[in-house]
Amino acid sequence: MPESLPIVEMVGISISFPGVKALDDVGFRLFPGEVHSLMGENGAGKSTLIKALTGVYKIDEGEIRIAGEPRRLGGTADAQSAGISTVYQEVNLCSNLTIGENVMLGHEIKGAAGINWRATHRAARETLEKLGLGHLDPKQSLATLPLAVQQLVAISRSMVAKSKVLILDEPTSSLDANEVEQLFTVIRRLRDQGVAILFVSHFLDQVYAISDRLTVLRNGRFEGEYRTEELDRARLIATMIGKDIATLKSLDAKASRRVRSDEPPLYSAKGIGRKGAISEVDIDLHRGEVVGLAGLLGSGRTELARLIYGADRPDSGEVTLDGEKAEITTPAKALARHIALSSENRRDEGIIRDLSVRENLVLAVQARRGWARPLPRREQDALVEKYIAALGVRPADPERPIRLLSGGNQQKVLLGRWLATEPELLILDEPTRGIDVGAKAEIQEYVAALADDGLAVVFISSELEEVVRQSDRIIVLKDRRKIAEIEGGHGVSADSIVTIIAEDALGDERADAVVREEVTS
Amino acid sequence: MSANARGPVEALKGLVRRQYFWGIVAVALLLLVNLVKDPGYLAVSIGPSGNLAGNVIDILRAAAPVILIAVGMCLVVATGGIDLSVGSVMVVAGAVSMEFLKDAPDTVGSTFTALALVIAVSAALGAVNGVLVSVVGLQPFISTLVIMLAGRGLAKVITGGQNTAATNETFRWIANGYVFGLPVVFLLALLVAVGVGLLVRRSALGLMLEAIGMDAKAARLAGVNRRALLFTVYIFGGVLAGFAGVFATASVMTVDVSRTGYQLELDAILAVVIGGTSLAGGKFNITGAVVGAILIATLDKTVVFLGVSSSATPAFKAIVIVALCLLQSERVRRVFRQRRAAGTARPAEREVVAA
Numbered sequence A: 001m002p003e004s005l006p007i008v009e010m011v012g013i014s015i016s017f018p019g020v021k022a023l024d025d026v027g028f029r030l031f032p033g034e035v036h037s038l039m040g041e042n043g044a045g046k047s048t049l050i051k052a053l054t055g056v057y058k059i060d061e062g063e064i065r066i067a068g069e070p071r072r073l074g075g076t077a078d079a080q081s082a083g084i085s086t087v088y089q090e091v092n093l094c095s096n097l098t099i100g101e102n103v104m105l106g107h108e109i110k111g112a113a114g115i116n117w118r119a120t121h122r123a124a125r126e127t128l129e130k131l132g133l134g135h136l137d138p139k140q141s142l143a144t145l146p147l148a149v150q151q152l153v154a155i156s157r158s159m160v161a162k163s164k165v166l167i168l169d170e171p172t173s174s175l176d177a178n179e180v181e182q183l184f185t186v187i188r189r190l191r192d193q194g195v196a197i198l199f200v201s202h203f204l205d206q207v208y209a210i211s212d213r214l215t216v217l218r219n220g221r222f223e224g225e226y227r228t229e230e231l232d233r234a235r236l237i238a239t240m241i242g243k244d245i246a247t248l249k250s251l252d253a254k255a256s257r258r259v260r261s262d263e264p265p266l267y268s269a270k271g272i273g274r275k276g277a278i279s280e281v282d283i284d285l286h287r288g289e290v291v292g293l294a295g296l297l298g299s300g301r302t303e304l305a306r307l308i309y310g311a312d313r314p315d316s317g318e319v320t321l322d323g324e325k326a327e328i329t330t331p332a333k334a335l336a337r338h339i340a341l342s343s344e345n346r347r348d349e350g351i352i353r354d355l356s357v358r359e360n361l362v363l364a365v366q367a368r369r370g371w372a373r374p375l376p377r378r379e380q381d382a383l384v385e386k387y388i389a390a391l392g393v394r395p396a397d398p399e400r401p402i403r404l405l406s407g408g409n410q411q412k413v414l415l416g417r418w419l420a421t422e423p424e425l426l427i428l429d430e431p432t433r434g435i436d437v438g439a440k441a442e443i444q445e446y447v448a449a450l451a452d453d454g455l456a457v458v459f460i461s462s463e464l465e466e467v468v469r470q471s472d473r474i475i476v477l478k479d480r481r482k483i484a485e486i487e488g489g490h491g492v493s494a495d496s497i498v499t500i501i502a503e504d505a506l507g508d509e510r511a512d513a514v515v516r517e518e519v520t521s
Numbered sequence B: 001m002s003a004n005a006r007g008p009v010e011a012l013k014g015l016v017r018r019q020y021f022w023g024i025v026a027v028a029l030l031l032l033v034n035l036v037k038d039p040g041y042l043a044v045s046i047g048p049s050g051n052l053a054g055n056v057i058d059i060l061r062a063a064a065p066v067i068l069i070a071v072g073m074c075l076v077v078a079t080g081g082i083d084l085s086v087g088s089v090m091v092v093a094g095a096v097s098m099e100f101l102k103d104a105p106d107t108v109g110s111t112f113t114a115l116a117l118v119i120a121v122s123a124a125l126g127a128v129n130g131v132l133v134s135v136v137g138l139q140p141f142i143s144t145l146v147i148m149l150a151g152r153g154l155a156k157v158i159t160g161g162q163n164t165a166a167t168n169e170t171f172r173w174i175a176n177g178y179v180f181g182l183p184v185v186f187l188l189a190l191l192v193a194v195g196v197g198l199l200v201r202r203s204a205l206g207l208m209l210e211a212i213g214m215d216a217k218a219a220r221l222a223g224v225n226r227r228a229l230l231f232t233v234y235i236f237g238g239v240l241a242g243f244a245g246v247f248a249t250a251s252v253m254t255v256d257v258s259r260t261g262y263q264l265e266l267d268a269i270l271a272v273v274i275g276g277t278s279l280a281g282g283k284f285n286i287t288g289a290v291v292g293a294i295l296i297a298t299l300d301k302t303v304v305f306l307g308v309s310s311s312a313t314p315a316f317k318a319i320v321i322v323a324l325c326l327l328q329s330e331r332v333r334r335v336f337r338q339r340r341a342a343g344t345a346r347p348a349e350r351e352v353v354a355a
Helices: A046-053 A076-081 A099-106 A116-131 A148-160 A177-192 A204-211 A233-240 A245-251 A301-309 A330-335 A344-351 A357-369 A375-390 A406-420 A437-452 A464-470 A494-520 B007-019 B023-036 B055-078 B086-103 B108-138 B141-158 B169-176 B182-200 B203-212 B216-221 B225-250 B264-274 B286-305 B312-330 B331-355
Strands: A009-016 A022-031 A035-039 A061-066 A069-071 A084-087 A165-169 A196-200 A214-216 A221-227 A267-274 A278-285 A289-294 A316-321 A325-326 A338-343 A425-429 A458-459 A475-479 A481-487 B045-046 B052-054
Touching: A009 A046, A009 A165, A022 A046, A022 A061, A035 A046, A035 A204, A035 A233, A046 A165, A046 A196, A061 A214, A061 B023, A069 B052, A069 B055, A076 A084, A084 A148, A099 A116, A099 A344, A116 A148, A116 A325, A148 A165, A148 A177, A165 A330, A177 A196, A196 B286, A204 B203, A214 A233, A214 A425, A221 A233, A221 A357, A233 A437, A267 A301, A278 A316, A278 A357, A278 A481, A278 B169, A289 A301, A289 A464, A301 A330, A301 A338, A301 A425, A301 A458, A325 A338, A330 A338, A330 A357, A338 A406, A344 A406, A357 A375, A357 A406, A357 A475, A375 A406, A375 A437, A406 A437, A437 A458, A464 A494, A464 B086, A475 A494, A481 A494, B007 B023, B023 B286, B023 B312, B052 B055, B055 B086, B055 B182, B055 B203, B055 B225, B055 B264, B055 B286, B055 B312, B086 B141, B086 B225, B086 B264, B108 B225, B169 B182, B169 B225, B182 B203, B182 B225, B182 B286, B216 B225, B264 B286, B264 B312, B286 B312
Parallel strands: A022 A221, A035 A196, A035 A214, A084 A165, A165 A196, A289 A458, A289 A475, A338 A425, A425 A458
Antiparallel strands: A009 A022, A009 A061, A061 A069, A214 A221, A267 A278, A267 A316, A316 A325, A475 A481, B045 B052
16 A cells, blocks of 8 residues: 555543543554554444544543644534544434435535425435445435344444545444445445545454455553554454463353253243234243344344333243243233343333433342332442442442443443342343444353353344353244254354255245246146 | 532533523523612522512522423423413412302311312313323424413303402411411422423433433334323413413412413423423423523513513513523534634644654
């Protein structure tokens, strides 16, 4: 790559929050026509650096130069006028507007009499087509799209602004393999047009597939800038977490299989289903066992989890708990029966942003006790202290509003919220999405330990390797129905699950072919 | 949160940081303006029967119904809702009690029967709001707007379009009587406010309501029984509005179907906002709502006292409230802070240069 002038140059950036130095003398360069990955653990300062560049945070020290000119970014509007666009980790769109309105928001095409909606929607369609999203109707409401497609809409939105710098903060965390490839095609095309792309992802494979260059941060400090080919994965991880490689290897050691007892199942459902969400499924969950739900995005993993928890009301089927018939139609009823669900959507269905870590953590316990029986402050503090220590929540300040914590630490607090309810059945929907290697390993270890203690655990992840590693038994879903149930252990790998899904798809094709032949004949 | 561990200076600093601090300042300023016009304004005299009398006492008396509906409104707003029907519930409560007392004997028993009727009717109206919001899932604005419009009509039907008057000494005493030299209405309103304040903060009700107001979906998944809580809050708001209606009608023992409680829902919303509760829901402050209600009562009395022409009254009120909201806004305060910080920082810089 020619060493042209950097389009973005950040020199000696420091930012402090009360009690924390989030960034300490960090430098960062971004050249036109490159994909540059920003790497680091949760809380390393990646998000803070991005927010400094997008004008969300004011920098205490240092200088930001855009195309060689020192710029003061006093807000997101400043950053946008400097040609910097951002797609954030969590989808930041207006779900009550249409797709086209979201794409064109702020760039509507104006005619003589205000906004020319026809031209605007046409422009939106063109932008979507460039991304290979031509099948979307710009006049459809955004809320009807699955999260993954909303993400792609968010990216097309930033393309409308004709930016010179595109920041993608965890854009792939909710995409499946196909969608990631689609996104990468677009990223490469933009890069070849000379757009500078700042990419943040916790998936190392993706980082290596797309980046030209890496900058590593640790604890708010600059660790180094590397060309991707000069830093292999092991050394990258070691740089990120500041430990040597040998200790990392132990993280990968596979947990020994638990032996399932012959006891009757804790939870047993016969034919539970819900129209439009998931067709009827039988499922048994035993104490001391981790059951993985595997499948592609939209296969019905989350829908099944929500049904078990009563977040959505099942419209068919029967549920028994320890052999007794149970009605689980609301989350409150589920909690009363010691079932807990940690949602995949941490921002909208998990944390309550403006409450403190303590209040977030005790909320479910308190909800089960009812408002009239408040949990005494001393017990609250004991609970909070226990889980902050056990899960390693940083910073360990119970009274800090949870919105100020990094994603991984928010996830730990949520895990604490559910564990505090002393569940017998714990459903974890994407508990490791968008969090770094270190925190991920901590959560995985904790989940294994919980099952060893006799909890029934349901584990959902879009990373098949992770499901395989964690689970004693795997239920494979496709197109909102269960297609297989396999025992974990030797011989089961991510590939074998993909094979099951692919074979089922082939079966569908054959069946379709038969139908077509019958129709034509 | 224990204040006793800290000195009075810290306690004062804490008060200044409160949003309703500016409400207190505004009350003081208004009283000061009145004092300038008439140096005897704040005088409180002791009547022959030991009862206090004076402008301040009048303000407290006038504040009582607003305090009641503001407290109810505060809880509703915390859940992210709004209750536009409180003024209409007041007039329905007034109409029901006057119609009943008109033909009832002038006894204590009749008073209690009237109050029971008021509770039943206002709870029923609150329940309609609650059902529309929590079960049907309508937006609170629309649901309560329906009751707001229907309520006044209902009151007219109950009284046959008349401004019904009645006599009942005990009922009248609620609005005009004194205990410990202070108006009964104010003491009752204060009692309710303190009771509700203790209830929400000592129990987990406050946390639950805030959770619903901040993020209804997340709260539901955390097992919070949103439906039941919303239902309860709207009923409670209705009952408080019913009592406010009793306060408003008992002082003259007449219900004025077109004036009683008219537009008081707006006063209640203002009081809540002045008290530092965001209309977006979430964190709420009962003390603030009480301060806001007292400010509104003070403002009403000041307008009359200064002789502002009745057509200009709403504008005068608006100016005071806009000024107050500006003072409370984070953005405006930040500008002031930066000014002050810049003013103190400069000398320090000079010292560094000198050294």
